[in-house]
Amino acid sequence: MTFTRSHARLPATVEIEIFDEYGESRRQAIAAERPLTLYLNKREIVTLMTLGDDPEALVVGYLRNQGLLTEAADLVGVHVDWEVEAAAVVTRHLPEDLEERLGHRTVTTGCGQGTVFGRLLDSVPRQPLPETPLRQSTLYALLENLNACNETYRSAGAVHGCALCWGEEVLDFVEDVGRHNAVDTLAGRQWLKEADSLRADTFYTTGRLTSEMVLKVAQMGIGVLVSRSGVTQKGVELAERYGVMLIARAKGRHFQAIHAGGRLALDAVPPVRPGDRRGQRRG
Amino acid sequence: MTFTRSHARLPATVEIEIFDEYGESRRQAIAAERPLTLYLNKREIVTLMTLGDDPEALVVGYLRNQGLLTEAADLVGVHVDWEVEAAAVVTRHLPEDLEERLGHRTVTTGCGQGTVFGRLLDSVPRQPLPETPLRQSTLYALLENLNACNETYRSAGAVHGCALCWGEEVLDFVEDVGRHNAVDTLAGRQWLKEADSLRADTFYTTGRLTSEMVLKVAQMGIGVLVSRSGVTQKGVELAERYGVMLIARAKGRHFQAIHAGGRLALDAVPPVRPGDRRGQRRG
Numbered sequence: 001m002t003f004t005r006s007h008a009r010l011p012a013t014v015e016i017e018i019f020d021e022y023g024e025s026r027r028q029a030i031a032a033e034r035p036l037t038l039y040l041n042k043r044e045i046v047t048l049m050t051l052g053d054d055p056e057a058l059v060v061g062y063l064r065n066q067g068l069l070t071e072a073a074d075l076v077g078v079h080v081d082w083e084v085e086a087a088a089v090v091t092r093h094l095p096e097d098l099e100e101r102l103g104h105r106t107v108t109t110g111c112g113q114g115t116v117f118g119r120l121l122d123s124v125p126r127q128p129l130p131e132t133p134l135r136q137s138t139l140y141a142l143l144e145n146l147n148a149c150n151e152t153y154r155s156a157g158a159v160h161g162c163a164l165c166w167g168e169e170v171l172d173f174v175e176d177v178g179r180h181n182a183v184d185t186l187a188g189r190q191w192l193k194e195a196d197s198l199r200a201d202t203f204y205t206t207g208r209l210t211s212e213m214v215l216k217v218a219q220m221g222i223g224v225l226v227s228r229s230g231v232t233q234k235g236v237e238l239a240e241r242y243g244v245m246l247i248a249r250a251k252g253r254h255f256q257a258i259h260a261g262g263r264l265a266l267d268a269v270p271p272v273r274p275g276d277r278r279g280q281r282r283g
Numbered sequence: 284m285t286f287t288r289s290h291a292r293l294p295a296t297v298e299i300e301i302f303d304e305y306g307e308s309r310r311q312a313i314a315a316e317r318p319l320t321l322y323l324n325k326r327e328i329v330t331l332m333t334l335g336d337d338p339e340a341l342v343v344g345y346l347r348n349q350g351l352l353t354e355a356a357d358l359v360g361v362h363v364d365w366e367v368e369a370a371a372v373v374t375r376h377l378p379e380d381l382e383e384r385l386g387h388r389t390v391t392t393g394c395g396q397g398t399v400f401g402r403l404l405d406s407v408p409r410q411p412l413p414e415t416p417l418r419q420s421t422l423y424a425l426l427e428n429l430n431a432c433n434e435t436y437r438s439a440g441a442v443h444g445c446a447l448c449w450g451e452e453v454l455d456f457v458e459d460v461g462r463h464n465a466v467d468t469l470a471g472r473q474w475l476k477e478a479d480s481l482r483a484d485t486f487y488t489t490g491r492l493t494s495e496m497v498l499k500v501a502q503m504g505i506g507v508l509v510s511r512s513g514v515t516q517k518g519v520e521l522a523e524r525y526g527v528m529l530i531a532r533a534k535g536r537h538f539q540a541i542h543a544g545g546r547l548a549l550d551a552v553p554p555v556r557p558g559d560r561r562g563q564r565r566g
Contacts, residue, residue, distance in 0.1 A: 014516050018531070018539040021419065023549045028539060033494060033515035049494060049517065136304065157513035157532075177493060177515055210460060211316060211332060230440035232316035232460050233297050234332065248301070249440075256301040256311060266306045 002077040003056055010034070010052045010082065012175070013156045029156040033177050036080070039088045040068060045102070051152070051159065051176045054185050055080045058176070059087040061188025065216050068095060072191035129223035129243045131261075132201045137268040139226065141168035143250060146204055149173040153206070160207045162186055164200035164222075171197040179207030183216050190220070202226060209235040209246055218242040224263075226250050231258065285360040286339055293317070293335045293365065295458070296439045312439040316460050319363070322371045323351060328385070334435070334442065334459045337468050338363045341459070342370040344471025348499050351378060355474035412506035412526045414544075415484045420551040422509070424451035426533060429487055432456040436489070443490045445469055447483035447505075454480040462490030466499050473503070485509060492518040492529055501525040507546075509533050514541065 012032055019025040037047040038059045045068070050058055056078045063069040069091055076090040095101060142165055150161045152175045160179035164172045164186050172189060176182040183205065190198055202224040203217045209227050211234035217225050218238070225239070226247040239246050239259050246258040253270040295315055302308040320330040321342045328351070333341055339361045346352040352374055359373040378384060425448055433444045435458045443462035447455045447469050455472060459465040466488065473481055485507040486500045492510050494517035500508045501521070508522070509530040522529050522542050529541040536553040 016514075016519055016541065018541050019543065020540070021536055021538055021549075022552055022555065030513065030519065031515045033517035035517075177491075208460075230313065231299075232314045234316035234318075236299055236313065253304055255304055257303070258299065258301050260302065266304075269305055272305065 001075055002079075004077075004079045005056070006081040006083050012051050012053055012152045031152060031156045031159045031177055034082070035085050037086045038062065039086060041090060041094060042088070043098075048181060049177060050181050052082070053176070054174065054189070055082075055087055057185045057188030057192055058181055059089055059188070060191055061184035061186065062181075063089060063091075064187050064191060065184050065219065066101075068098065068101065070095070075191070078192075127221065129218060129221060130201065131243065131263060132223045132245075133263045133265065134202070134224055134245070134247075135265045135267050138168045139247065139250065139255065140253065140268055142170070142202065142204070142226070143252075145170050146173070150175065150206070160205065162206070163204040164190075164197040165202040165204055165226075166199055167201070170204075171200055179205055180212065180216070183213065187216070187220055205229075208232065209239070209248055211235055211238055214238040214242070214244055214246075218244055226255075231256075284358055285362075287360075287362045288339070289364040289366050295334050295336050295435045314435060314439045314442045314460055317365070318368050320369045321345065322369060324373060324377060325371070326381075331464060332460060333464050335365070336459070337457065337472070338365075338370055340471030340475055341464055341468045342372055342471070343474055344467035344469065345464075346372060346374075347470050347474060348467050348502065349384075351381065351384065353378070358474070361475075410504065412501060412504060413484065414526065414546060415506045415528075416546045416548065417485070417507055417528070417530075418548045418550050421451045422530065422533065422538065423536065423551055425453070425485065425487070425509070426535075428453050429456070433458065433489070443488065445489070446487040447473075447480035448485040448487055448509075449482055450484070453487075454483055462488055463495065463499070466496065470499070470503060488512075491515065492522070492531055494518050494521055497521040497525070497527055497529075501527055509538075514539075 013029040014032055015027045015029055017025055018028045032051050033049050034052040035047050036050055036055055038045045040063060060078060074092045076092060079088045145168060146163060149170060152159050153161060159175045159177055160182055161173060161175045162179060162182035163170050172186055174182045174185045200222055203222045204226045205213060206228045208229040209225060209231040214235045215238055223243060224245050228251050231246060231248045236258060245260050245263050248256045257264050296312040297315055298310045298312055300308055301311045315334050316332050317335040318330050319333055319338055321328045343361060357375045359375060362371045428451060429446060432453060435442050436444060442458045442460055443465055444456060444458045445462060445465035446453050455469055457465045457468045483505055486505045487509045488496060489511045491512040492514040497518045498521055506526060507528050511534050514529060514531045519541060528543050528546050531539045540547050
């Protein structure tokens with residue numbers, strides 16, 4: 001398995017001149033956004049708009065989550081060239097129905113990545129998901145640990161973060177201009193780096209729990225999906241089908257648990273304050 | 284031009300059972316998310332995940348913004364059938380390079396819609412954009428008027444809103460599970476309903492100002508783009524190329540103006556309070 005890259009790590013943010021409501025002009029960091037065209041065995045697959053922080057993991061994870069690569073062992077090499085904004089992935093095996101898959105496009109609510117090739121939305125994870133239990137106290141500790149991770153978001157905003165977690169521990173965290181780039185990058189790292197994150201039992205995203213997000217997490221074999229944002233109907237349907245426990249609107253002490261069954265242990269119920277019951281509305 | 288639809292208007296939200304941090308279970312409204320497969324002259328183009336509120340306008344606006352339909356007059360009919368989750372659009376003229384366009388996919392940071400066919404990111408709006416001036420007081424009045432619009436977001440979250448505006452007036456407002464569905468629906472309504480919104484001079488979105496959003500607004504001939512969220516590098520680059528003034532992080536009295544030149548008149552500078560200078564970080 002070989003890797004080549006035309007540049008060292010690219011900066012995740014760039015500075016621009018803005019002026020604010022006081023008429024004061026200042027430098028403001030913003031998120032980088034770079035096109036990267038993905039070729040699989042010389043076949044153009046897609047162009048991704050990305051922060052560009054870990055392009056090898058992004059393209060491999062994208063192909064994995066799109067079902068265009070099924071085994072890490074099939075990978076021969078990944079070559080990223082930012083000069084021509086291209087990533088070439090070489091594999092020993094292509095899916096037999098590649099053309100058929102590429103013929104169908106489902107544009108989902110992916111922030112940063114909305115295309116599901118083939119009939120992925122109808123696909124099912126290979127093995128049943130673990131019915132991982134979760135303690136409320138562990139969830140709160142995890143949310144606090146995650147606060148330290150969102151570096152680019154804090155300086156520039158306009159990015160989503162995703163994390164592979166084990167209990168309250170953050171095993172791996174990725175930010176990108178789209179939450180689907182972030183989840184794909186995590187999936188790619190699992191394959192490329194035999195990451196510690198393989199033992200992840202919880203997935204966290206700042207983005208919404210829509211159909212594609214639930215699907216990708218289920219296919220990573222993870223049974224607990226936590227988000228700072230809300231859920232959509234299709235996300236809830238798929239989570240029920242696959243047995244994913246959803247923790248939506250997880251912020252501070254708030255959360256909304258869906259399909260929790262007996263899996264969530266309420267061992268840290270906060271004192272009731274009037275404001276607490278409003279819940280969160282941010283999408 | 285004919286329209287048929289298999290159902291009356293579908294509900295934008297559905298209720299599910301959740302339980303919160305107090306262990307109390309309650310009904311919670313969530314955003315609907317429905318697949319709609321788009322066929323153009325019987326050719327399958329894409330499947331969109333949508334709230335389903337205005338599917339005819341969505342698919343027409345999608346085709347318009349993707350450059351797959353160039354003239355409203357070419358439209359013969361739109362037929363939506365929710366039974367089979369399909370929308371059939373019939374046009375008199377297809378782009379000659381349709382196959383070539385469909386062959387290239389750019390997956391952008393579109394929330395709800397991330398695919399740009401062909402080489403849209405390299406395309407330029409037909410005519411130069413108007414260098415519309417904007418008063419700070421008008422911006423503030425517009426932001427207040429917009430607060431009344433986000434119905435689904437307030438009840439369910441997990442949706443983005445977009446609006447066509449004229450000065451402080453909101454001409455048309457659309458919510459969908461993705462901000463690109465919302466902007467496409469607005470573009471479609473302009474064609475289908477000879478909407479009053481044709482005179483729009485300002486575009487508002489709750490979503491981030493990324494490459495695809497700037498591109499679509501420029502192609503609608505609008506020179507002022509306002510967002511509650513942040514900007515990305517490519518969004519700023521395209522805005523400069525097309526002459527779009529960006530107003531990012533527009534919330535309450537805050538905003539960050541980019542490429543404003545002399546177009547933004549500061550006629551309502553707020554009194555300085557220490558907290559005001561922190562700016563907003565929400566992506």
